[in-house]
Amino acid sequence: MIKDFKLPDIGEGLHEAEVVTWFVDKGDAVKENENIAEVQTDKAVVEITSPYAGVIYERGGEEGASIKVGETLISIKTESEGMNDGEDEKDESNKKINSHSPSRRVKAAPTVRKLARQLGVTISEVTPTGRAGKITADDVRLHEKGNEAPNLSESHSEPIKGVRKKIFENMTHSMNEIPQCTGMDEVDVSRLSEFRSLLKNEVQNSTLTYLPFIVKAVALSLKQNPRFNGRVDKENMLFHYQTDIHIGIATATEDGLVVPVLKAADKLSVEEIANSIEDLSTRARAKKLRSDELSGSTFTISNTGRSGGFFATPIINPPEVAILGVHAIKRKPVVKDNEIQIGDVMGMSITFDHRVIDGEHCGQFMSSLEAYLEKPELFILKGG
Structure with a gap:
């Protein structure tokens, strides 16, 4: 059975939250009460845990997306229910792979995982430099180059999201309005x-x-x-x-x-x-x-x-x-x-x-x- 977990009201007067970091990807096995995402409200960053055990079926949006209270944050195919034919075999396979693969516990955004696959990099072997031990895209590229020194002439960018996005919006409003x-x-x-x-x-x-x-x-x-x-x-x-x-x-x-x-x-x-x-x-x-x-x-x-x-x-x-x-x-x-x-x-x-x-x-x-x-x-x- 597929169960939808809707974004709860995690603060007084909260209407929506921005997805800052996904800790899980489609096909990942997840335990009950395991962290699945980090979201940014108007005031704070909050970690969201899964209310169910099962396999991630669908996510409500990518990192940076805004999800309203009451909208589906994530859909989970629960372990206790039977699954449907071909798709079930695929998800069962994903579940086994993700549960036992050393990369399962790696902290990395889906886009970073995709980059690692494109470059042929085993993500579990990459040394993380991001916040809270998270692997960044630059970490993957550096590993792919054989730990060569980065070319400082290359441009470097990072997404404006989470707390920084709220600061961006509040300061812009303050200077434009007042x-x-x-x-x-x-x-x-x-x-x-x-x-x-x-x-x-x-x-x-x-x-x-x-x-x-x-x-x-x-x-x-x-x-x-x-x-x-x-x-x-x-x-x-x-x-x-x-x-x-x-x-x-x-x-x-x-x-x-x-x-x-x-x-x-x-x-x-x-x-x-x-x-x-x-x-x-x-x-x-x-x-x-x-x-x-x-x-x-x-x-x-x-x-x-x-x-x-x-x-x-x-x-x-x-x-x-x-x-x-x-x-x-x-x-x-x-x-x-x-x-x-x-x-x-x-x-x-x-x-x-x-x-x-x-x-x-x-x-x-x-x-x-x-x-x-x-x-x-x-x-x-x-x-x-």
Whole structure:
């Protein structure tokens, strides 16, 4: 019997998903609960397992295809049912070959497997260099050439898919739809550096970086400047002020940037923020975040860290109306008490939707944020 496995709703409000990687091909034997595909939703990459044991009869689309919830993801000829004459013999043969062949467990896209067959390459002998031990087309070609050094003059390309495709679409929409303006300034964080050093040994289960303090300062500044925590309803020409403060933390992974969300950040202590950031970023890189942990942000922080420059022009993460970029901290001359001293100075950039936020609003927000970062004792007075 052929059973259709339809794409389930694997996240709140999910309508469709993109097939990023197939782990099985037509004719492959598959066990119950074995991984068959990796799909990309609006927020996360999710591995899909087979609900049946049997032989792959048909797939719902190739890699890069979009499949709607309720549509057939894959069809499986189950082992427990009888099969039809000639086609059955063919599938039984495929099942035996695929179950015992050493290439059965190889991770490679169907197009790569086809290339290997065309070039006469035994795919199980190819050394993988792709993500998660996956064999790429270049791996197959290099093996076919006898491990010769690649010709660097040859063009190299890779598909834009998965997380990178979502970034591609979101950033294009953001720049095409939103008139964006960026304000830049530098802030003296010398006292914050001292404050952080005093507290480092007091925080449990986390490395206390500057980011938790920045998140706390942003949360308090958003309460004072609620316009930056708003939403645009273009269809009804309304501007909505959000009552909750949920801060997205742009996090680099091997697939691209993802934005795990720190919920109710204004209600958390610096220590709680530090522990939450460490947990979210670790699971983001391991692709273990739930879809609800990647949605609902009202404001985003992009931290380029010490390896980045001093200023940048971060792109707004729709439907938000602003994004903060925080950058390298450098030892620079600063003026204190009418004297030139050496201090720790951080560059920051705030990009905002100029349809609903003016330059004056930007100045007020940055002044509020600078005050918290320059005088971290205000965290205790204002927010704990």
